[in-house]
Amino acid sequence: MLFAVIGHPIEHSLSPLLHKISFELMKVEAEYVKVDVPPHRLGDFMSSVDMIFNGINVTIPHKVEVLKYVDVADDLVNEVGAANTLKIKDGKIYAFNTDVEGVRGSIKDAVDPKGLKVAVLGAGGAARAAVVALRDEAQVTVFNRTLEKAKRLAEELGVDYAGLNEVDKIKKHDIIINATPVGMDGVSMPIPPDVIESRHVLMDMVYRPLYTPFLKVGLAKGAKTVNGLKMLVIQGMESEKVWLGASPYWRDVYERLLASLA
Numbered sequence: 001m002l003f004a005v006i007g008h009p010i011e012h013s014l015s016p017l018l019h020k021i022s023f024e025l026m027k028v029e030a031e032y033v034k035v036d037v038p039p040h041r042l043g044d045f046m047s048s049v050d051m052i053f054n055g056i057n058v059t060i061p062h063k064v065e066v067l068k069y070v071d072v073a074d075d076l077v078n079e080v081g082a083a084n085t086l087k088i089k090d091g092k093i094y095a096f097n098t099d100v101e102g103v104r105g106s107i108k109d110a111v112d113p114k115g116l117k118v119a120v121l122g123a124g125g126a127a128r129a130a131v132v133a134l135r136d137e138a139q140v141t142v143f144n145r146t147l148e149k150a151k152r153l154a155e156e157l158g159v160d161y162a163g164l165n166e167v168d169k170i171k172k173h174d175i176i177i178n179a180t181p182v183g184m185d186g187v188s189m190p191i192p193p194d195v196i197e198s199r200h201v202l203m204d205m206v207y208r209p210l211y212t213p214f215l216k217v218g219l220a221k222g223a224k225t226v227n228g229l230k231m232l233v234i235q236g237m238e239s240e241k242v243w244l245g246a247s248p249y250w251r252d253v254y255e256r257l258l259a260s261l262a
Contacts, residue, residue, distance in 0.1 A: 001028070001029070001030040001031070001054045002030070002031050002032075002033070002052065002053050002054055003019065003030060003031070003032045003033075003053060003054055003055045003056065003057075003243065004032065004033050004034065004035050004053055004055075004056050004057070005032070005033075005034050005035070005056070005057040005058075005059060006034075006035045006036075006037045006045065006056060006057070006058055006059070006062060007034075007036070007037065007058070007059035007060055007061070007062060008036055008037055008038045008039065008060075008061060008062075009036065010034045010035065010036045010037075010059070011034070011036070012208060013034050013059065014207070014208075014229075014232065014257070014261075015032065015034065015057055015059075015232070015236065016032045016033060016034055017257065017260065018232065018233060018236050018253060018257055019032040019236060019240070020032060021253050021256045021257055021260070022236070022237065022240060022247060022248055022253050025248040025252060025253065025256075026244075026246065026247070026248055028244065030054075037062065039061060039062070039065070042062055042065055042066065042069070043068075043069065046066070046069035046093075047069075049086070049088060049093065050088050050091050050092070050093065053088055054087075054088055054243060055085070055086060055087050055088060055239070055242070055243040056085070056086040056088070057084060057085055057086075057236070057239055058083055058084050058085070058086060059084065060125075063082040063083060063084055063125050064081060064082050064125065066083055066086070066095070067081075067082075067083055067095060069093065070083065070086065070093045070094065070095040071092040071093050071094065072092065072093075072094045072095065073094075073095040074094070074095065074096050074097070076096070076097045076100055076132070077095045077096060077097045079132055080097050080099070080100060080125075080128050080129055080132050081125075081128060082097060082099075082125045082128060082129070083095035083096060083097055084096075084097055084098060084099050084235065084239075085097065085098050085235075085238075085239040085242050085243075087242050087243055096239075096242050097129065098234075098235040098236075098238035098239050098242070099125075099126070099129035099231075099235050100129050100132050100133045101133070101234060101235060101238045102129070102133075102231040102232070102234045102235030102238065103129055103130045103133035103134070103177070103203075103205075103231060104133040104134065105230075105231075105234040105250070106203060106226050106230045106231045106234060107133070107134065107175065107177075107201070107203060107226065109226070109230065110201050110203075110224050110225075110226050111174075111175065111201045111224065113134055113137050113138040113175060114137045114138065115137070115138065115139075116138045116139070116173075116174040116175055117138065117139045117141070117172065117173040117174050117175070118130075118134050118138045118139065118140045118141070118173060118174070118175040118176075118177065119141055119143055119169075119170045119173035119175070119176045119177065120140060120141070120142050120143065120177050120179055121143050121144075121164065121170075121176065121177065121178050121179055121180055121190045121191065122142075122143075122144060122178070122179035122180035122190075123142055123144040123146070123149040123150045123152075123153045124179065124180070126179040126180075126205045127142060127144075127153065127179035127180075128153065128157070129179075130177050130179050130205070131153070131154075131157045131159055132157065134175075135157060135158065135159055138175070139160075140159040140160070141154075141159060141160040141161060141162055141169070141173065142154045142159060142160070142161045142162075143161070143162050143163065143164045143166065143169075143170055144161070144163070144164055145163070145164045145165075147161070147162075147163050150162070150163070164190070164191070167191060167192060167195045170191055170195055171195050171197065173200075174199070174200065174201060175200070175201045175202075175203065176191070176195075176196070176200055176201070176202050176203070177202075177203045177204075177205065178190050178202075178203070178204045178205060178206065178212070178214050179205050181206065182206075182214075183204060183206045183209075183212030183213055183214050184206050184208065184209075184212075186209050186212070186213070187213060188213065189212075189213045189214050189217070190214060191214075193217045196214075196217050196218050196221055196223060197221060197223065198221050198222035198223050199223070200218065200223045200224075201223065201224045201225075201226070202214060202215055202218040202223050202224070202225045202226065203225075203226040203228075203231075204225075204226070204227060204228050205228050205231060206228045207227060207228030207229040207231070207232050208228075210227050210228075210229055210261070211225075211227065215227060229254065229257065229258070230254060233250050233253050233254045233257060234250045236253070237249075237250045237253065
């Protein structure tokens with residue numbers, strides 16, 4: 001069996017290592033590769049996937065655009081408006097979204113979100129997954145630099161919205177999720193450090209670096225933190241359930257992945 005992750009750029013993806021660890025734990029004979037697919041090549045790539053791959057993970061910037069090329073999308077894909085997992089069977093391409101469970105599982109590993117106030121920073125695809133993951137149990141507000149974008153997302157998904165500059169509002173939340181790329185450079189923060197308090201639970205959807213400045217400030221203040229690697233592993237295990245009908249316990253894969261990165 002052959003699986004892949006597609007995106008652009010893709011060279012830093014940890015997905016091949018993650019799935020290699022998982023396949024070894026399950027004693028599954030399969031390969032997992034990364035394929036750099038620039039946006040203008042997506043159509044060409046998708047036209048031949050059914051002859052090559054059993055399953056595909058989709059990452060930035062293709063999670064929305066890829067929906068043009070699938071035969072069947074599940075309800076969650078339609079709700080989020082994005083897919084990160086494709087299953088190829090009998091010449092048909094089926095689309096799924098496991099990012100939602102990635103967010104939900106990561107947060108629930110740290111805290112029960114029921115009844116809590118959640119601030120989601122950003123209004124892109126990652127933010128959509130975070131909102132859908134938590135809106136049924138928690139009170140979710142989308143904060144974005146461009147207010148119009150936050151408004152569109154919030155109204156579509158039935159949650160509140162505000163500007164990213166409204167830091168006093170952000171501070172009043174219990175859980176703060178960074179769903180922007182800010183912090184990938186190892187220097188930048190999506191919000192000022194003084195917004196973060198020890199009572200907060202912080203989650204960063206960025207997984208490289210493992211501890212972004214956002215999470216480092218949280219750790220220094222005694223806040224609970226959830227790194228993006230945990231989400232990556234949980235959504236990856238959910239993808240394997242789609243492809244193979246089973247997966248190892250995510251924590252076993254997570255611990256091995258952490259050890260291999262040390």
